[in-house]
Structure formats: C-alpha cells, structure tokens
Amino acid sequence: MTGLFISFEGPEGAGKTTVLQKVAERLKAHGEDVVMTREPGGIPIAEKIREVILDSTHSAMDGKTEALLYAAARRQHLVEKIIPALKQNKIVLCDRFIDSSLAYQGFARGLGIDEVLAINLFAIEEYMPDCTIFFDVPPEVGLTRIWKDKDREQNRLDLETLEFHEKVYKGYQEVILGNEGRIQVVDAQLLPAQVIENVWQIVSSEVNLHKNP
Numbered sequence: 001m002t003g004l005f006i007s008f009e010g011p012e013g014a015g016k017t018t019v020l021q022k023v024a025e026r027l028k029a030h031g032e033d034v035v036m037t038r039e040p041g042g043i044p045i046a047e048k049i050r051e052v053i054l055d056s057t058h059s060a061m062d063g064k065t066e067a068l069l070y071a072a073a074r075r076q077h078l079v080e081k082i083i084p085a086l087k088q089n090k091i092v093l094c095d096r097f098i099d100s101s102l103a104y105q106g107f108a109r110g111l112g113i114d115e116v117l118a119i120n121l122f123a124i125e126e127y128m129p130d131c132t133i134f135f136d137v138p139p140e141v142g143l144t145r146i147w148k149d150k151d152r153e154q155n156r157l158d159l160e161t162l163e164f165h166e167k168v169y170k171g172y173q174e175v176i177l178g179n180e181g182r183i184q185v186v187d188a189q190l191l192p193a194q195v196i197e198n199v200w201q202i203v204s205s206e207v208n209l210h211k212n213p
C-alpha cells in the first residue's frame with residue numbers, strides 16, 4: 001500500500017494555500033500522517049529554482065526555459081519528498097503540481113499542452129496525483145485578492161497581464177476536460193469557511209476510499 005497524493009490547483013489568489021493548511025490540520029486531528037508541500041519548491045533545491053523562476057527582475061526568461069525549470073524543480077521535489085512520503089503511506093497535499101505547468105506554460109505561454117505534458121512525464125514518470133482539486137475563481141477576482149494582500153511580494157508571474165491570467169484560466173479548463181476522473185472543481189468564490197468545508201468533503205472521501213477500496 002502506498003500513500004495518497006492530492007494536488008491543489010487554480011489561478012492566482014484562488015485560496016489554495018489557505019484551504020490546504022486548514023484541511024491538513026483537520027486530517028492531522030483525525031490522526032492522519034500528512035505532508036504539506038508546494039510547487040515550485042518544497043525542498044531546498046526546488047526552493048532555489050523557485051527564486052530564479054519567480055524573480056521579478058528576470059523579465060527576459062524564455063518560455064521553454066521557464067517550463068524546464070518548473071519541471072526540474074518538480075523532479076527533485078518528487079524524488080526527495082513526495083515519493084518517500086508516499087512510500088511511508090502518508091497523505092501528501094501539494095499546492096500546485098503538473099497541471100500548473102500545463103495551464104501556465106503549455107496553454108498561456110503557448111508552448112502546447114501536449115509538449116509540456118511530455119517533458120513533465122519525463123520528470124514525474126508514473127507519479128500523477130491520485131486526485132486534484134481545482135479552485136474555480138475568475139482570474140480578476142483572484143488577482144484582486146492578492147493585490148489587496150499588502151504582505152505579499154508580487155512575483156514575476158503575478159505581474160503578468162490580465163490577458164495572460166485569462167489564458168491560464170482557459171488552459172485549466174482544457175486540462176480539466178481531459179482529466180475529468182482526476183480533477184474535481186470547487187467554487188472558490190464562496191466564503192472561506194464554505195470552501196474549506198467543500199474541500200474537506202472531497203479530501204475525506206478520497207482518504208476513506210483509499211483505505212477501503
């Protein structure tokens with residue numbers, strides 16, 4: 001038996017990080033062994049790659065370089081943190097994973113979803129998430145939330161145009177259509193407590209199914 005791998009996806013400011021923390025706390029309170037992590041990042045090498053990718057002064061970064069850096073960070077994160085946790089039968093909650101690359105680099109940057117999928121399959125091999133929760137919020141709503149957050153430093157991707165973020169949203173819709181069995185959509189415009197409850201229902205039922213297939 002291996003663990004359970006769940007990724008959280010969505011546009012900027014959708015509420016993924018907020019909800020992930022609350023759901024992880026609740027799982028732990030139920031005695032579950034949970035690993036919370038994020039992409040790009042999660043381990044020192046990948047956090048360093050994150051700094052390079054998201055540095056707002058790196059405006060000349062080529063789209064393929066960007067896609068490869070995300071995939072490289074993902075590979076190291078998977079090998080060093082996610083796979084060991086799954087082998088120890090833990091529940092891994094990951095803030096963004098492969099679908100971010102498909103939507104942002106594949107669709108919004110115009111590299112092609114299939115092309116970006118190919119380099120990512122090289123990186124992740126068979127380790128697709130068991131379940132992915134998509135936080136559905138219009139890009140302008142998510143961006144307004146993060147602009148209001150004075151403590152947040154705006155990174156290179158946050159500073160992209162609204163047109164770019166609209167393409168990201170469209171990219172996610174394409175990815176969802178092709179992965180209906182894996183990706184579950186939640187309304188992320190509801191009040192935070194309601195979004196947390198809806199995500200909890202999905203996650204707890206995945207955990208039960210995993211234990212009692």
Ligand SMILES: Nc1ncnc2c1ncn2[C@@H]1O[C@H](COP(=O)(O)OP(=O)(O)OP(=O)(O)O)[C@@H](O)[C@H]1O
Pocket residue numbers: 010011012013014015016017018019145146149188189190191192195
């Ligand atoms: N359902 C919600 N309604 C209104 N505001 C929310 C909701 N969920 C989160 N927020 C607020 O929106 C902001 C962004 O939330 P959060 O960091 O959780 O989003 P995120 O999806 O992780 O964003 P990003 O991927 O851009 O880092 C925070 O200020 C948070 O308090």
Ligand SMILES: Cc1cn([C@H]2C[C@H](O)[C@@H](COP(=O)(O)O)O2)c(=O)[nH]c1=O
Pocket residue numbers: 012038039040070096097098100101102104105157158
């Ligand atoms: C994993 C991944 C992420 N991105 C983008 C999405 C966001 O703009 C940033 C990460 O910032 P966050 O505050 O941690 O959400 O990176 C991407 O373009 N491609 C990816 O694979």
